[in-house]
Amino acid sequence: MTEVEIEPRALALPVVSVAMVGCGAFAGLSDAVAVALIVVGAGMFFIGMILPTLTEFQIGVKGFSGKLRERDQEFKATLDPDSERLMSAAIDRAGNAEVGEELLKQALVDTYMRWRQAKRDGAAEAVLGQLEELARSTGQTARPKAGDVR
Secondary structure, three states, X not given: OOOOOOOHHHHHHXXXXXXXXXXXXXXXXXXXXXXXXXXXXXXXXXXXXXXXXXXXXXXXXXXXXXXXXXXXXXXXXXXXXXXXXXXHHHHHHHOOHHHHHXXXXXHHHHHHHOHHHHHHHOHHHHHHHHHHHHHHHOOOOOOOOOOOOX
């Protein structure tokens, strides 16, 4: 088994912050001093130990935000070639361009939220299916247009 080496400097922040909280809680100091030590010590611990972990999770090429960027790019690249056909289908279902655009926006959001399944089933077909559902639920008449993929 390999030994993990920890630099003494890396231990300084958690040791000092835990010591501050401990002194504040158990040293019998006045209430104001005890509360101040606990708050500052807990804040130091959070800022020094927990916040960097959260930030690394959300930021970076391989982090959470990187995966979202990849998903966004894939979503856009997959559906861009069908954008005119999807808009036309939305307008046809809604009866006018303004309502059709709103239906399409909602269908795209719904498809994005279920992206893994939509990729397997066919992205454009998933959007068309969402348009169909939205048209029904909002009272729009769903009139399939020639050339729509079902």
